[in-house]
Amino acid sequence: MAYLGNTDADRRIMLEALRLERIEDLFADIPAAKRFPELDLPPAMSELEILHEIDELAAMNGGGPRLLSFVGAGAYQHYIPSIVSFLSGRGEFATAYTPYQAEASQGTVQTIFEYQSMVADLLGMEVVNASHYDGATAVAEAAIMAVRSTRGRDSVVLAEGLHPEYHEVAATYLRPQGVAIRAGGSAADELINAVDERTACLIVQNPDFFGRLHDLSGLADAVHERGALLVLHVDPIATAILASPGSLGADIVTGEGQSLGIPVSYGGPYLGVFATRRSLVRKMPGRLAGETTDAEGRRGFVLTLNTREQHIRREKATSNICTNQGLMALRAAIYLASLGPQGLREVATLCYQKAHYAASRLAAVPGCTVNGGEDTPFFKEFVLSTPLTADDLIAGCAQRDVIPGLALSRYYPERTHDLLVAVTEQYSRAQIDALVDAVTAVTGDTQA
Amino acid sequence: MSDTKKEAAVPKRLAANYSFGDPIPPLLYEISRDGRRAVRLPDCDVPQIDLPSELLRADDDPLRLPEVSEQDVVRHFTRLSHANMAIDTTFYPLGSCTMKYNPKVNEVAASHPAFANGHPLVREEDAQGSLAIMYRLQRMLAEISGFSAVSLQPAAGAQGELTGILMIRAWHESRRDEKRTKILVPDSAHGTNPATVTMAGYETVEIPSDAEGNVDLDALRAACDETVAGLMITNPNTVGLFETRIEEVTRAVHECGGLVYGDGANLNAILGVVRPGDLGIDVMHFNLHKTFSTPHGGGGPGAGPVAANETLAPFLPGPVVDLTGERYGFRQPEQSIGRLKAFHGNFGMLLRAYVYIRMHGPDGLRAISENAVINANYLRKLTEKTFPAKYDRICMHEFVSPGNRYEGVTTMDIAKRLLDYGFHAPTVYFPLIVRDALMVEPTESENRETLEIFAEVLERIVTEAKDRPDLLHDAPVSTPVRRLDEVAAVKNLKLRYER
Ligand SMILES: Cc1ncc(COP(=O)(O)O)c(C=O)c1O
Numbered sequence: 001m002a003y004l005g006n007t008d009a010d011r012r013i014m015l016e017a018l019r020l021e022r023i024e025d026l027f028a029d030i031p032a033a034k035r036f037p038e039l040d041l042p043p044a045m046s047e048l049e050i051l052h053e054i055d056e057l058a059a060m061n062g063g064g065p066r067l068l069s070f071v072g073a074g075a076y077q078h079y080i081p082s083i084v085s086f087l088s089g090r091g092e093f094a095t096a097y098t099p100y101q102a103e104a105s106q107g108t109v110q111t112i113f114e115y116q117s118m119v120a121d122l123l124g125m126e127v128v129n130a131s132h133y134d135g136a137t138a139v140a141e142a143a144i145m146a147v148r149s150t151r152g153r154d155s156v157v158l159a160e161g162l163h164p165e166y167h168e169v170a171a172t173y174l175r176p177q178g179v180a181i182r183a184g185g186s187a188a189d190e191l192i193n194a195v196d197e198r199t200a201c202l203i204v205q206n207p208d209f210f211g212r213l214h215d216l217s218g219l220a221d222a223v224h225e226r227g228a229l230l231v232l233h234v235d236p237i238a239t240a241i242l243a244s245p246g247s248l249g250a251d252i253v254t255g256e257g258q259s260l261g262i263p264v265s266y267g268g269p270y271l272g273v274f275a276t277r278r279s280l281v282r283k284m285p286g287r288l289a290g291e292t293t294d295a296e297g298r299r300g301f302v303l304t305l306n307t308r309e310q311h312i313r314r315e316k317a318t319s320n321i322c323t324n325q326g327l328m329a330l331r332a333a334i335y336l337a338s339l340g341p342q343g344l345r346e347v348a349t350l351c352y353q354k355a356h357y358a359a360s361r362l363a364a365v366p367g368c369t370v371n372g373g374e375d376t377p378f379f380k381e382f383v384l385s386t387p388l389t390a391d392d393l394i395a396g397c398a399q400r401d402v403i404p405g406l407a408l409s410r411y412y413p414e415r416t417h418d419l420l421v422a423v424t425e426q427y428s429r430a431q432i433d434a435l436v437d438a439v440t441a442v443t444g445d446t447q448a
Numbered sequence: 449m450s451d452t453k454k455e456a457a458v459p460k461r462l463a464a465n466y467s468f469g470d471p472i473p474p475l476l477y478e479i480s481r482d483g484r485r486a487v488r489l490p491d492c493d494v495p496q497i498d499l500p501s502e503l504l505r506a507d508d509d510p511l512r513l514p515e516v517s518e519q520d521v522v523r524h525f526t527r528l529s530h531a532n533m534a535i536d537t538t539f540y541p542l543g544s545c546t547m548k549y550n551p552k553v554n555e556v557a558a559s560h561p562a563f564a565n566g567h568p569l570v571r572e573e574d575a576q577g578s579l580a581i582m583y584r585l586q587r588m589l590a591e592i593s594g595f596s597a598v599s600l601q602p603a604a605g606a607q608g609e610l611t612g613i614l615m616i617r618a619w620h621e622s623r624r625d626e627k628r629t630k631i632l633v634p635d636s637a638h639g640t641n642p643a644t645v646t647m648a649g650y651e652t653v654e655i656p657s658d659a660e661g662n663v664d665l666d667a668l669r670a671a672c673d674e675t676v677a678g679l680m681i682t683n684p685n686t687v688g689l690f691e692t693r694i695e696e697v698t699r700a701v702h703e704c705g706g707l708v709y710g711d712g713a714n715l716n717a718i719l720g721v722v723r724p725g726d727l728g729i730d731v732m733h734f735n736l737h738k739t740f741s742t743p744h745g746g747g748g749p750g751a752g753p754v755a756a757n758e759t760l761a762p763f764l765p766g767p768v769v770d771l772t773g774e775r776y777g778f779r780q781p782e783q784s785i786g787r788l789k790a791f792h793g794n795f796g797m798l799l800r801a802y803v804y805i806r807m808h809g810p811d812g813l814r815a816i817s818e819n820a821v822i823n824a825n826y827l828r829k830l831t832e833k834t835f836p837a838k839y840d841r842i843c844m845h846e847f848v849s850p851g852n853r854y855e856g857v858t859t860m861d862i863a864k865r866l867l868d869y870g871f872h873a874p875t876v877y878f879p880l881i882v883r884d885a886l887m888v889e890p891t892e893s894e895n896r897e898t899l900e901i902f903a904e905v906l907e908r909i910v911t912e913a914k915d916r917p918d919l920l921h922d923a924p925v926s927t928p929v930r931r932l933d934e935v936a937a938v939k940n941l942k943l944r945y946e947r
Contacts, residue, residue, distance in 0.1 A: 005895030044809030058562030062574030091536030107532035133603035176649035267568030267791030269749030310643035320643035326747025357494035
């Protein structure tokens with residue numbers, strides 16, 4: 001039997017010590033009629049057999065290495081330096097628990113501290129926690145924190161450009177707490193006007209779900225004037241070159257950290273990035289590492305401000321979060337250290353340039369428009385409207401091993417002819433040209 | 449430090465920031481040098497346009513990150529890794545956490561490019577392999593736990609709890625039963641339980657435990673009325689005991705119109721032994737990062753799938769995976785509480801758990817629990833003189849002992865001294881119903897010798913507590929840092945590197 005420490009002989013000795021005859025005797029507390037059910041499960045497999053099965057299952061996933069996909073929408077294929085998986089895979093990191101015994105877990109706690117420091121610098125914020133389950137739950141917990149931090153206010157305003165799945169998650173989290181969600185439109189004046197004396201916070205995603213960039217200067221002041229907080233949800237890669245959320249006056253910043261060295265892995269595990277100001281830290285959910293000294297005065301790190309958390313405060317805690325995404329925070333820390341400021345700026349700039357190259361070429365395909373024909377600033381993602389339905393375009397392009405983007409009808413049923421196209425630094429000019437060729441050919445075929 | 453050790457110590461400046469046995473490296477920011485670089489990116493191969501200058505980072509807000517070489521990064525994190533205890537390096541009997549061996553084949557499977565590079569929003573027809581894994585895992589978890597349906601959405605145990613309580617809430621709402629405002633939670637429960645109740649918009653009513661470590665059935669019955677939405681129960685509970693009258697407990701709650709949530713954190717004791725769904729539990733979560741061997745990662749990621757009976761299945765969070773003919777696809781349950789996170793769950797962890805369950809089969813799963821339970825009981829027996837379990841009964845996968853038996857030393861002192869002997873400490877000061885608790889969970893992966901050595905070390909520590917209490921007060925001395933000042937950390941709050 002796999003992964004057991006003991007032999008039959010060991011078990012006999014142990015049973016004897018316990019003055020029991022059979023292992024079954026250990027389970028006398030369990031209602032006899034319900035004990036030892038027959039489980040209808042497939043029989044055991046060896047490692048060799050399961051790896052064959054995994055290969056077979058892998059082959060059932062379409063595409064394979066030749067497939068070129070431009071699907072983003074909240075999960076992005078960025079280049080991951082080799083050392084990220086190499087280092088984060090070390091058993092000393094991967095098989096440790098939450099660092100409750102700090103002296104035996106300095107590797108983990110110092111890493112968290114360094115993650116907090118680097119992400120704080122990236123976002124221009126004072127305090128970063130480590131971590132939330134993903135960007136969506138980070139947004140939901142930011143909303144709850146804002147409600148808790150602004151007495152008597154019981155609604156939040158969500159900008160239109162927030163990822164539709166984040167909207168759904170926020171609704172799941174906020175409904176039972178009696179917090180109302182109101183839609184805020186997308187133009188700055190619409191957003192500000194939606195904020196009233198009941199509003200705890202305005203939540204804005206930038207770049208928004210459609211990839212558009214918004215000029216947020218002045219927004220924080222206007223929101224603060226109305227007594228509410230500003231929550232910005234950002235793409236951490238974009239913040240390398242864009243005005244930092246801290247400089248824009250955000251009170252809480254959230255992000256999907258998947259872009260920072262974490263594979264898309266069919267939707268998880270990802271990394272919920274969460275930052276705030278120092279003055280709000282005691283209202284903040286999640287784990288925090290802090291610096292301290294040991295008995296000899298040497299520097300060391302511990303988890304701190306635990307009195308916010310469920311294991312101390314129970315029903316009064318700032319959140320129920322316990323297990324978080326620690327190893328993903330480690331990956332992000334390694335990623336940020338590997339790229340450094342110059343490298344991260346280059347990644348962001350390449351995303352921008354390549355996305356714009358793709359957009360300008362696609363806009364020239366007969367019958368296609370980009371971002372509704374408007375000259376909106378965008379970062380690494382844009383909306384392509386085509387004469388075909390998005391589903392037909394995708395099906396046609398898939399024949400040519402290209403998935404040109406996400407059909408927006410998935411979230412907006414009326415948008416049948418729109419795709420969301422993501423282009424990161426990973427794609428070469430030749431690959432982008434292949435995308436354009438595929439779209440040209442498929443739209444041309446049907447027009448002819 | 450001993451005198452010899454002191455004399456032999458290399459001055460810090462000459463130690464190249466590192467000497468073996470003193471493995472805490474400086475911060476990356478502290479070894480950063482302007483212009484040093486690790487990873488390089490390709491040159492831009494497309495025509496370049498101007499960036500939107502009005503949106504860019506201002507000159508007075510420069511991007512600051514460490515500037516280091518690739519070798520610097522590798523050494524830094526390798527050295528940091530040396531400063532951790534982990535399952536891969538030592539016995540880690542952290543109660544309630546199920547620190548079992550994490551098979552490496554799981555990692556190989558999860559890093560397969562067809563899975564690691566699978567985008568969550570590809571068409572279902574392009575993800576049939578991933579969907580098959582999710583579907584089969586749903587079925588296997590349902591079979592193991594005795595429920596009719598499973599959702600793999602929740603990212604960890606606590607999120608599974610929130611899911612379950614929201615489902616209970618939605619069920620009451622669907623019946624227009626709006627007077628229910630309370631959730632009963634035993635005083636032995638994990639902190640996530642009451643915290644979850646608050647997040648779900650309910651009020652926690654604490655139920656005491658009885659002298660045997662079980663829920664006090666009379667107190668429970670007295671609390672059951674038409675304002676109770678449900679009960680959260682952990683079984684085996686957090687003192688490592690099976691709730692002997694679990695069927696009476698669930699019946700009492702059902703009779704007052706409530707439903708029962710099962711915290712499945714301790715499922716490792718009962719795989720193939722008993723199914724929570726057969727005991728009157730209505731909905732429960734699994735911690736795949738405990739029972740099903742996915743690595744804890746120093747604080748996650750985990751996965752907390754939720755299983756429900758027929759009553760609650762329509763309320764599960766979506767999407768869930770269905771099989772229609774030969775095709776796997778997503779579906780939103782009819783009365784779903786909605787989404788708990790973006791996309792469809794922590795797939796990478798689901799895949800690892802799938803591999804683990806497949807490799808065990810029904811007999812292997814039962815063997816896991818039998819061995820986890822015999823190991824816990826053997827260790828309980830070996831330590832009955834030094835650290836007797838609070839409840840003198842056969843335990844399940846773990847046991848809890850009061851740590852305040854030895855005058856002049858605290859539970860924390862004992863825990864820290866264990867680190868000096870190269871063992872990770874048990875969970876301390878939890879559950880709250882046992883004074884100064886030490887909570888020990890050996891898991892099935894450990895062998896008898898390890899348990900015996902651990903018990904012997906505890907005996908030595910008890911002797912030290914009497915003869916040389918300073919060894920405990922000063923512990924740990926053999927870890928990369930000595931005892932850390934947690935109070936100072938709060939007082940002089942420093943949460944990031946400051947220039
Ligand atoms: C009994 C119990 N319940 C719930 C949890 C919460 O699980 P998670 O950490 O996965 O959120 C834990 C884990 O720490 C636990 O031990």
